[in-house]
Amino acid sequence: MNWDQALAQEGSRWREAALRQVDTERLLQGTMRRLERDGLTPTEAMALMSHLLEPLCGKGAAESTMTAASRRCGGLSARNWRTFVACLSELISSFCGAAAGRLVDQAGLSLELA
Amino acid sequence: MAVWTSTDEVVARFVDRPDEESFAEVFRAMAPQLVVYFRARGCEAGVAEDLTQEVMLATFRKVGSLRDGNLFRPWLFRIAKNELLQHVRQQGRRPEVTALPPELSAGAWNPFDGLRLGEWLDCLSPEDRELMLLRYVDGFAYHEIAELLEIPMGTVQWRVFRLKKQLAEHFA
Secondary structure, eight states: OOHHHHHHHHHHHHHHHHTTOOOOHHHHHHHHHHHHHOOOOOOHHHHHHHHHHHHOOOOOOHHHHHHHHHHHSSSOOOOTHHHHHHHHHHHHHHHHHHHHHHHHHHHTTTOOBO | OOOOOOOHHHHHHHHHSSSSSHHHHHHHHHHHHHHHHHHHHTHHHHHHHHHHHHHHHHHHHHHHGGSSSGGGHHHHHHHHHHHHHHHHHHHOOOOOTTTOOOOGSSOOTTTTTTOHHHHHHSSHHOOOOHHHHHIISOOOOEEEEEHTTTTTTHHHHHHHHHHHHHHHHHTT
């Protein structure tokens, strides 16, 4: 007997039986509701900020600026979001101008984190 | 031994840009795998679904800390493993890790000539049992198991080989 094949087939039987009653869409909807209720995560907030920054300074610069700001404020978390936004605003001001820096500041502080 | 449809593109999109749309895609790809993971370790269907949702929420929140998108699956299942351990601690007992879900016991073809995988797994140490579940039920590649368990890939290959030899001897 080919044991590797036999084990793979038995594993497949397990998977099929376990998956028979899974309603992935229902689970997804439940998870999405939790995310909405909990407010933005730092990751989501970062994603929104990158949407704002990319047209201003390009994808690469946006990413490296956010990484630098995150490092400067000791790692990104909901608790130090304001510090992060201040760092990011300062960095953006230095190479995109004061108006862009103010925009980043206002947009960042308008986000509510969980 | 790819047992799940490739999720590379979906995962790459999510890691690169973790928004609601990419999260929904990665959820559809990974949630069934997580349900299977928890069910194979003795969780009832409702518990497996709750834990899956917790893991996917954590994934969304922590994806920024993932350094290498190629290691997404081991990273995700490490979160799952921790979630399961936490659940077990809260329950104050070890789940029946060798118990087959009831729906598996009826009418399915059994390649072990009367002995089901769960019964054979009963004879193994918890470490060996986990290894076999990761390989044959969760469908992990050797390098992914090595990453998940933080052991060299050669060790994983050797241990799986040894277990298959044991199995063959058991049924000889």
